[in-house]
Amino acid sequence: MREVSFTAPAPAGIGIMSIGVPAGSGIECDVRLESVIEGVLVSGTARVRLEGECSRCLDPISDELEVDLQELYVYPETDARGRIVASDAEEDDEQRYVVDDHVDLEPLLRDAVVLDLPLAPVCRDDCPGLCSQCGARLADDPEHHHDVFDPRWAALGGLLGADADAPTDEKEEG
Ligand SMILES: [Zn+2]
Ligand SMILES: [Zn+2]
Known part of the structure; x- marks a missing residue:
């Protein structure tokens, strides 16, 4: 078992249209690598910077996000010569592999961050x-309004006006 902490520059394109991780910003990772029979179990957290745009007023937003990382990277099956052989498991796109004694955290991080992003950041x-x-x-x-007369609202306006004038407590009148 090994614990590693490191900061890596963010790859481009982590995010959705309105908010994401700025390319090159530091991603702080604290991960634990555990050797298990099938491969390497990765768990830990990553902290990223977020930049985006408010979905209501379009002001810039800066934020931070911490995501949990947890994934089993399996050793690929190899033939007698040590070459990687295609296995049924490869049909599963979500399966991650230990490749040349490395685990690639980028796809894992990408998925974790995107899943945690607000669809409509404010x-x-x-x-x-x-x-x-x-x-x-x-x-x-806050007082901003327009005096635009729209006949479709006239009836509603009348109702609101009537409500405002009506006594709130009818017992008071006797
Ligand atoms: Zn806003
Ligand atoms: Zn206006």
Whole structure:
């Protein structure tokens, strides 16, 4: 059993459209490599930097993410001459192998990070986003509104107005 900690530069393209790990940023890995009969069991954590864009207001987001890594890398089957032979297991794309005494953590990390990313990242939980009519940032201007008369809303506006004027406690009136 061996424990290793290291920082490696992030490969390009870990992420989804709105948020991801900047290429070249440091990925801090703490992993444990355990020798088992079938191969090497890898477990540990990786900390990555995230950069993206708020899905509501489009402001830049910087964040950090820690993901768990856990995977069994199996020794590939070899023939009498030590050459790797194709096995049934190779049809399983998810199966990872020990290759030349190395385990490639990149695909494992890539999957772990992408699975943990928010599909719609926000700069803050209550980000009000942008005005649907003019695109103004509502966080800068909470009172922002447009006096646009739309007949489809007129009836609803009437209802809201009536509600506001109605007594909240009818018993009070007697
Ligand atoms: Zn936002
Ligand atoms: Zn507006």
